[in-house]
Amino acid sequence: MKPRIQISTILLLLLFLSNSEWIKAQENITAKDVIDKADKLMRGNSSYSEMTMKIIRPKWDRSLSFKAWSKGTDYSLVYVTAPAKEKGHVFLKRKHEMWNWVPSIERMIKIPPSMMMQSWMGSDITNDDIVKESSIVKDYTHEILGTETIQGHECYKILLIPNEDAPVVWGKIISWISNKESFILKNEYYDEDGFLVNRETLSKIKNVGDRTIPTYFEIIPVEKEGYKTIMEFNKIEFNNPIRDDFFSIQNMKRIR
Amino acid sequence: MLRKSITIILLIFLPGLLPGQDNNRNITLSGYVSNMQTAMFGELDETWLTDNLIHNRVNFKWYISNSFTTAIEVRNRFIYGEFFKYIPGYAGLIDLETGWFDLSTNLVEGKSFLIHSTIDRAWIDFTTGNLQIRAGRQRINWGQNFVWNPNDIFNTYSFFDFDYAEKPGSDALRVQYYTGASSLFEAAVKIDVNEDITAAGKFQFNQWSYDFQILGGLLNSEDWTLGFGWAGDIEGAGFRGEMTYLHPKENFTDTSGIFIASLGLDYTFKNSLMVQFEALYNGATLDVSSFDQYYYMPLSVKTISFTDYTFFAQVSYPFTPLFNGSLSGMYFPSMNGFFLGPNLTYSISANIGLSFIAQHFRGEFTEGITQKMTLAFLRFKWSF
Numbered sequence: 309m310k311p312r313i314q315i316s317t318i319l320l321l322l323l324f325l326s327n328s329e330w331i332k333a334q335e336n337i338t339a340k341d342v343i344d345k346a347d348k349l350m351r352g353n354s355s356y357s358e359m360t361m362k363i364i365r366p367k368w369d370r371s372l373s374f375k376a377w378s379k380g381t382d383y384s385l386v387y388v389t390a391p392a393k394e395k396g397h398v399f400l401k402r403k404h405e406m407w408n409w410v411p412s413i414e415r416m417i418k419i420p421p422s423m424m425m426q427s428w429m430g431s432d433i434t435n436d437d438i439v440k441e442s443s444i445v446k447d448y449t450h451e452i453l454g455t456e457t458i459q460g461h462e463c464y465k466i467l468l469i470p471n472e473d474a475p476v477v478w479g480k481i482i483s484w485i486s487n488k489e490s491f492i493l494k495n496e497y498y499d500e501d502g503f504l505v506n507r508e509t510l511s512k513i514k515n516v517g518d519r520t521i522p523t524y525f526e527i528i529p530v531e532k533e534g535y536k537t538i539m540e541f542n543k544i545e546f547n548n549p550i551r552d553d554f555f556s557i558q559n560m561k562r563i564r
Numbered sequence: 565m566l567r568k569s570i571t572i573i574l575l576i577f578l579p580g581l582l583p584g585q586d587n588n589r590n591i592t593l594s595g596y597v598s599n600m601q602t603a604m605f606g607e608l609d610e611t612w613l614t615d616n617l618i619h620n621r622v623n624f625k626w627y628i629s630n631s632f633t634t635a636i637e638v639r640n641r642f643i644y645g646e647f648f649k650y651i652p653g654y655a656g657l658i659d660l661e662t663g664w665f666d667l668s669t670n671l672v673e674g675k676s677f678l679i680h681s682t683i684d685r686a687w688i689d690f691t692t693g694n695l696q697i698r699a700g701r702q703r704i705n706w707g708q709n710f711v712w713n714p715n716d717i718f719n720t721y722s723f724f725d726f727d728y729a730e731k732p733g734s735d736a737l738r739v740q741y742y743t744g745a746s747s748l749f750e751a752a753v754k755i756d757v758n759e760d761i762t763a764a765g766k767f768q769f770n771q772w773s774y775d776f777q778i779l780g781g782l783l784n785s786e787d788w789t790l791g792f793g794w795a796g797d798i799e800g801a802g803f804r805g806e807m808t809y810l811h812p813k814e815n816f817t818d819t820s821g822i823f824i825a826s827l828g829l830d831y832t833f834k835n836s837l838m839v840q841f842e843a844l845y846n847g848a849t850l851d852v853s854s855f856d857q858y859y860y861m862p863l864s865v866k867t868i869s870f871t872d873y874t875f876f877a878q879v880s881y882p883f884t885p886l887f888n889g890s891l892s893g894m895y896f897p898s899m900n901g902f903f904l905g906p907n908l909t910y911s912i913s914a915n916i917g918l919s920f921i922a923q924h925f926r927g928e929f930t931e932g933i934t935q936k937m938t939l940a941f942l943r944f945k946w947s948f
Contacts, residue, residue, distance in 0.1 A: 363885055370885065370914055391914045392594060392947040402745060405773055413729050414703045418775050418795035420802035422832045477834055556745040558694065564592075564627070 339450035339466050343483070345490040347445050349521060352546030354379040358389075359541055366534035381443050383555035387563050398560040404475075409560040416557060421475060444481075447474035453482070458493040459511065461486035478505075491522055504530050516544045590628070595621040595637075598945035600727060602647070604856075606936050615647035619727065623685075631692055637685035637730070644677035654678075663701060664735040664755040684733045694742040701733035704752050706766060706779065707806065708793045711876050712844040712868050714808035714824040715793040717764060717783050718754055720863040723876075724923060726907075727943070734762075746770040760785040773797070783865065787812055787822075802830040808865060810848075822847040824865060835881075842876040844869055855925040855937040871896040886911040901927015901934075912944075919943045 354377075361372045371390065378384040386399040396411040399419075406419040448468040456465050463484040470476040479500035484493050495508040512524035525539040553559075602615040620640040627633050641658070648654050658680050661668040668682035687700030707713030711723045718734045725731075736754035743749060747769040754762040764781025774796030783789045787810040795804045805828065811821035828842040848866040852858045858870050875897075880890030887910050894903035903926075909919045921941040928934055 365884070368886065370911070393596075393915065393917070395594065405746075405770070407746075413731070414705045415707065418708075418802070418804075420797035420800060420830065420832075422797075422800035423802065423830075423838075553745055556742065558696070558740075558742040558745075558748070562691065 339452045339464070340445070342452070342464050342466060342485050342487070342490070343448075343450050343468070344445050346483075346485045346492045347443070349490045349519065350492065351378070351381070352519075354548060354550045355544060355546050356548060356550075357541050357544040359539055362538040362540075364534070364536040364538065377550060377554065379550050379552070379555065381446075383552065385555055385560065385563065396564075398563060400555060400557065400560050402555055407557060407560065409557075411561075416560070424475065444468060444483075447471055447476055448481070455487070456484060458484045458486070461488070461491065461493060463487065463493060489520065493522065506530065512540070516541070516546075518546055590626060592623075592625045592627075594623045594948060596945055596947040597621075598727075598943055600941055600943040602645075603940045604647070605938055608938075613646045613650065615643065615645035617727075618642040621730070631690055633689045633691075635685055635687055635689075636683060639682050639684055639728075639730075641680045642677065643680065648678055649676055662732055662757050664757060664759065665701065666757075667701065682732075684730065686733075696740040696742075698738045698740075699736075701735050702738065703731060703733050704736060704738060704754070706777070706791075706793070708775070708777070708795045708804045709806055709826045709828040709842060710804075710830070710840060711828070711842045712826040712874075713806055714826055714865055714868070715777065715779060715791045715806040717779075717781075717789060717791070717808070717865050718752065718762060720865050720868060722863050722868075724859060726921060727941070744770070746775065756784070764789060782813065783810060785813070788816075798829075800831070802828070804828040804830075810866070822866065824848065824868070837879065837881045840876070840878045840880075844874045844876070846872055846874070853929050854935060855927075859937075871898045871901075873897055880907075896927050899927040899929060901925070915947050917943075917945045917947075919945070 357376050359374055359376065361374075363370045363372075372388065372394070373390040375387045375389060376384060377386075382401075382403050384399075384401045388394045388397040398409040398411075400407045400409070404421075406424065408417045408419050409415075410417060448470050451467045451469075453465045453467050456463055463486050466483045466485060468481040468483060470478060470480070478497050479502060480498045482496040482498070484495075485491065486493055491510065491513065493510050495506075495510075496504055497506040497508070499505050506527050506529050508525060508527045510522035510525050512522060513520060514523045516523065521544075523541040523544070527537040527539075529535045596619075598617075598619045600617045600619065602617065604613045604615075605611065618641070621637065622640075623635070623637045625633065625635045643658065651657075655670055655673055655678055658678060659668055659670045661682070665686075667684075667686070668680070670678055670680050672679040683701065685701055685703070687698050687702045689696065689698040691697075704718035705716060706718065707716035707721060713721055718736065719731050721731060734752075734754040735756070736752050738750065738752040741749045747767075749765070749767055751765040752763070756762070762781070762783050762785075764779055764783075766777055766779040768775060768777040770776070774794050777791075777793045779789070779791040779793075781789050789808060789810055791806065791808040793804075793806040795802070797803055805826065807823070807825040809821055809823050812819045824844075824846050826842060826844045828840065830838065830840040832838045846866075846869045849872075850858075850867055850870050852870050858867075873896075875895045876892065878890060878892035880888065882888045887908070889909075890907045892903075892905045892907070896902060904924045905922060907919065907921045909917055911917050919941070921943070923939045923941075925937045926934060
């Protein structure tokens with residue numbers, strides 16, 4: 309018995325030492341680097357994804373499915389595939405501009421910035437979250453608060469404060485990012501008065517082709533019991549070449 | 565009548581006979597079925613005139629190849645009730661065909677009911693590179709504003725006709741050439757039931773984060789048309805506008821033109837409360853003597869309002885993701901009148917919605933005599 313305890317103690321000690329050594333070695337890594345790496349992991353230079361979003365309330369739920377293409381932070385295109393009533397709606401974002409194509413009335417609507425803050429089709433997610441107008445890298449200042457273990461992964465706990473004129477609804481965000489794989493595993497969203505509004509957890513870590521990432525997002529408004537929004541990637545591909553002119557009003561009317 | 569019925573039946577079932585249908589990905593079918601109960605009255609305590617409408621829409625689209633797409637969309641209505649029985653000429657009003665092709669018919673006209681069918685889209689589209697050509701019955705929507713669209717010279721929209729968002733199509737040939745990600749040249753020629761021609765070109769471009777459009781052409785073989793429109797934002801609020809100038813082709817030098825313009829602002833708050841404002845100036849004088857007369861009138865750019873100035877405001881708010889409410893109002897200064905329109909929509913299930921909508925009109929067509937009209941609607945709508 310005794311030697312065994314010793315061994316495990318030594319192991320623990322080693323682990324602790326190596327860990328703190330590791331942190332020391334990484335001290336010159338800035339919070340911004342961590343965020344940047346995590347952001348790149350989920351973004352790639354370009355991506356194509358098929359997603360389902362589920363809005364859960366105590367007495368009902370609704371699902372929305374869509375396909376999304378993106379290139380860098382400047383371009384994205386979202387095509388709604390379900391439900392029937394919304395099917396065929398397309399959202400295009402180019403730099404800071406956004407359009408909505410409504411197929412039933414063949415109408416192109418230019419979406420003003422204020423509409424970006426609106427909840428996306430009734431969910432806990434804003435238009436902005438969908439087309440990623442704001443960037444967790446560029447629109448925030450970052451600070452490492454410490455380390456914590458989330459879902460068995462050692463994580464940096466990082467504070468994000470939005471820049472003054474950033475197109476952001478939050479007062480601050482706290483992010484937990486695994487230091488080894490750069491997975492964002494948890495986010496806490498606070499309002500401008502510092503109150504926690506939404507807690508987001510990311511899980512179902514899967515190999516999606518060229519990388520391994522969380523594919524299941526759960527957003528829980530903390531003040532509202534039984535409320536939840538779930539987003540799941542049914543398919544995601546990164547770094548397939550997409551031309552800039554794919555993100556055009558012509559393609560909005562053709563994509564399906 | 566028989567020939568027409570055959571045409572329509574053929575057009576409805578033809579898609580099913582076409583080759584390539586086993587490739588389901590390339591054929592899509594969508595639409596809705598709704599049941600709407602309508603009540604119309606002057607005062608709540610007076611006699612109600614009621615009407616029931618079962619409304620079905622089928623949208624069929626076939627992606628034949630990378631370059632070719634075709635679409636046929638059919639609107640079927642089963643109408644019964646007092647509107648049909650007591651409003652003179654109601655069957656004719658329902659069967660009003662404004663396009664050159666006669667694709668509208670009252671399939672069955674009973675004593676108390678009417679079955680009407682119309683094909684309001686039937687087009688084939690060819691795209692190669694930046695060029696897109698579409699021929700056939702189609703919607704050409706050049707509007708930028710929400711309520712009034714002076715630039716929408718091909719298919720003018722009535723704000724009040726909420727149950728037919730798709731609107732009739734135009735029998736037209738349309739060429740679009742995309743010069744950039746958010747800019748294009750467009751030209752279209754339309755022929756209507758009276759063989760009047762509307763032919764116009766439009767250039768749309770994006771500058772300073774605004775979409776701008778300039779258009780010009782001939783409206784209904786009658787007026788030379790010049791238009792300008794934009795959509796952008798001021799401090800985050802949507803800012804849109806449309807202006808159209810019409811000048812009679814005949815006796816060009818002896819006549820004066822008409823100016824029609826709308827200006828709109830909208831803002832969405834962080835809690836998703838949305839407010840919209842719009843103002844319209846319409847230089848065309850319209851000869852109507854009652855609200856219901858206007859209500860059922862076919863629209864053109866010149867008849868988008870019954871007063872010279874009209875002001876609009878709307879608030880809408882999603883109380884829950886399932887339950888949305890809005891209240892819109894219009895003010896008609898020159899006739900001392902207004903419009904009020906509440907709209908409550910509830911999502912019963914993913915594809916079924918229930919709406920309660922009311923439209924109350926009040927104003928003086930003749931000075932000193934106030935007319936009132938209220939319409940109330942209850943609608944179930946299933947989308948597929």
